[in-house]
Amino acid sequence: MQFVDIALMTNTVISFVQSASYPIRPGNLVRPLIDGEPAFRRICEAIEAARQSVWVTVTFMWADFEWPGGRGDTFDVLDRAAARGIDVRVIFWRPDANTERFRRNAFWGSAVHIDLLNRRRSGVKIRWDRAHPGFCQHQKSWLIDAGADNETAFIGGINLNPHSMVMPGHSGEGHNHDVYVELAGPSVVDVHHNFVQRWNEASERLTEHGRWGIGSEANLQFPAQVPAERGNAVVQIQRTMHRGCYLDGQATPGGILYDIASGEQSNFDQYCAAINAARRSIYIENQYVDVPEIVDCLHRALKRGVDVVLLMPSEPDLSLQIPPERQALLKARAELGTFESFMLAGIAGIGSDGRRKSIYVHAKLMLIDDEWATVGSCNLHRFSLFGNAEMNVAFSEPNTVRAFRCELLREHLDQDTFDIDDRAALHLFRKIARENRRKFEAGNHIWQGLAFELDLAKYIG
Template structure:
């Protein structure tokens, strides 16, 4: 069992569980290839939570659409279920790339004679059911889960070395061992209380109106990582707080914010290094924790989209927040960076950072669906896997840095690797400003004071 000075949270639906195998999967093509392999090997069930599904999305290696892959599994007798988010009136602008149960989408399922079972689930008004997880063979000794942030989006499916404008960088993590039962518990809790289950158009497929049983046993140990599944759940979304196996009953009706508490606790406990990839850093408490870490001498690298999404601005507090975040740039041990690949025209094009992860001290990490903004931390439905196992976390850091820097950092400790990242990103920024596309890797430094995302 691994040991760490980074504390796991004490209040949440799920306990910390030792004995897990953890395998990070960087970028959409490798991640979905591995998920498809697990689907093709499934013996009992495939359960999936989906936020966004683009009509043009296809799985890698010619496997076809999501429903092509899942219908083949269902035809083998595999229990195949999906929970799709259904946007409300306040979020209906996001329906374009959501499989929300429109007349046309139901018609597509009917035409396919699809063998899947579906329930639709709304979020609290104005928020999103943002969880992205896959569970293979729930309750079986080989139960395997995938937790992360990759949407079923064609922009996620380009190999890192060929990425350019319009493509995403993202991450999933594969889990096997005791922690998989908590991903199962989350799915059952959502399935049984999906908001639309009683609506005429809230379920689809034979068996979709039947509730599921909560899990009763913990899978055998498969590795050496300690894992805790953590969530954001808005108050009032679910009522049944039945305990996960070997866990304690949790008042889910009052909501859960264990991801927020975990981020704060991990940053406060960091001693050497913090590496974050996220679309947004929009919460003052997180920024304050990072500032205090910098004051303690902790090295911090924050990788964000080079071209930020500014649609989440909250005008009354925005200026004060931006001033506080800009202050981070005054510390020599802080770096804000983006990534850019070579586009079809031979010039550097920004790669959108869609991943949601943090690595601390080369020994602890979290990966999931949760952005560091108000929506994800306090209102959406989100799920993350926090894990401690130094060999796994260090290898994860090396894989990310190999992609971003085009250099192997396996022989370097975290601080030496951070120094190299900062050196390469600074040099690439100078080349970017000079119009020189001959970079090393993808990463380049961003101007904190000018960054509005």
């Protein structure tokens, strides 16, 4: 791995990576959007204000998902934009024989799906795209007015899932916690480039029922210019791409030719580099942490005296295949819990019966030293890091990252941490979460906030 060091105002050095398709670009505006209802409300506003295009990558879309504000389902939102003359395109994932168990909540182009599009007379242009066998096209992105002065992107991990629309604290029943970021400025051109690269080489584009809509047969032109600066954040778009899925390595504007045919693992490289660069604090929210290299990086950080909080689902999803080295990995991960400066936590809200109910942590984010962060679709498991198609936004801008940390902890702890630094905030997190665990074990469901400590030695997710 090769790294590029960005020295920030506080002299913290964070390593971006040179293994990415896309360059490091200053001058961006980054706005985190926490949880589904605020995120999709803002995305709706952007779609309704679009002047020329709405381009989307979708992994999962539940049939009963409804957009906020009574806007209807996803095709209601997109077809209204298309009816205004907006160029609306979607790349949907089509699971293969090895991943067909995921078809239930994927819009994969079945006869039922094609019939729905026909009945709607949908104006949306669609291409379906498989991943490398056994993997997933897992990117979640929304690109508004590609190539225009107001070009804006939304990147994150939130699926079109009704469980993403319940606000934390209102009810813990069936709720998913997740995050998007809104991005404006030079790095949006790389989200644009990613969409064109995938659209033009979508695996099913030449097969029967592999595309939909008038104009879906045409390829797109790669972007030609970098958007104007809109803020102060340094950003790099990072991806996971499996070898052989895409062949056209045309450079993004201001970038260099990239051998995409050999794949990309800049998400993995970035997670390792950022953890290794941490000096004070690491805050992670993720569905999974089951890659030995990541666990080893965290262990070294703890030995350096870094404070680490890891927020994961308190009731983990165990549907992934268990790797042969699982027991050794669980032992290595459990050793993290021997450090006083480490905590594994989950979150739980109050259900309709007055008892705590698990909130599923679906977010994929990491904050380092109150200076640097990454948000996207990439989990810390081997599928996301080495096989799926994934996309994250890595960014450095101290004011944005600090505000992001404060907003996350305000939700999880029901306490404002603006007046304390990152390390003190994680100390407070551990104190509140540990007390909440004691209350939970005693049958007391009246807690401060949502966070509670999990037993790392028994955690198998």
